[in-house]
Each structure stands twice: as C-alpha cells, then as structure tokens.
Amino acid sequence: MTEMSEGKRAYIILRLLLDFNEDDCPILIDQPEDDLDNRAISGQLVEYLRKKKKERQIILVTHNPNIVVGADSELVIAANQHGINNKNDEGLKFAYIAGSLEHSKANDGSDFILSSQGIREHVCEILEGGEKAFNKREQRYGFSQ
Incomplete structure (x- = not known):
C-alpha cells in the first residue's frame, strides 16, 4: 500500500x-x-x-463539479465568498444556495452571483467543458432536466 x-x-x-x-x-x-x-x-x-x-x-x-454531476447528486449547495466580482446579498461574507442539478435558471444579470442563475448553471460555470460537458454526463448517466 x-x-x-x-x-x-x-x-x-x-x-x-x-x-x-x-x-x-x-x-x-x-x-x-x-x-x-x-x-x-x-x-x-x-x-x-x-x-x-x-x-x-x-x-x-x-470543489470538484465532476463529482457533483457524475454522482448525480440529489441536492447541491453552492457557496460564494463575497468579493468585488462575486457579491452576496446584504454583503454577507459567505452565502449559500441549494437545489437540484435540474434547477436551471438563465443568468438574469443580478448583482448577487448566487441568485443570478440556477444550480445547473453554477455547476456548469466551474465544470471543465461547461454546459457541453454537463449535457454529455446527463446522457451518459441517464438523467435529464
């Protein structure tokens, strides 16, 4: 070993x-x-x-979105640390949003990163290969939006 x-x-x-x-x-x-x-x-x-x-x-x-998608997580909690380009509502140092991988919401341009888009979009944003990679995994593992 x-x-x-x-x-x-x-x-x-x-x-x-x-x-x-x-x-x-x-x-x-x-x-x-x-x-x-x-x-x-x-x-x-x-x-x-x-x-x-x-x-x-x-x-x-x-911190690995490949695990989140590949393991077909039932609940995803995305976290954000407040910063210049990643603002949280009320200036909170850390903020969280939760939902399923199927929760999709187009970016609405909100100043607050977590509420601006859905869980799926947050995962795709940091997933190697983005939306295309997410769609491939979706087909491979047999789950869909």
Missing part, C-alpha cells in the same frame, strides 16, 4: 469504511478527490458513490 498515492490510499480507506460498516446513518465525506487524478475520480470514485448512495445517505463536501 506504500506504493499508492495519498489519494488512492484515502479512496481505499473510504471504501473499507463504507463496505464493512453496517451503520445506516448518514456519513459526511470531506473532499474525497484530494490527490486523486481525474481518471480515478470519474472511473472509480464517482461510480462507487453512485452505487453506495442507494444504501446510505452520503453528504459530500467537494
């Missing part, structure tokens, strides 16, 4: 924890993609999460 990358070791430990634990309570996983390459994320982690979420609620913190 010492020849494996940090990310690969963390992925194996995650699998062991979930596969051999009979608890059915929700589990919180913080950034499972750390130190994993894109192939491991899309080929192993995403497929594993899609399977395990049917058995147990998984709450996942990630």
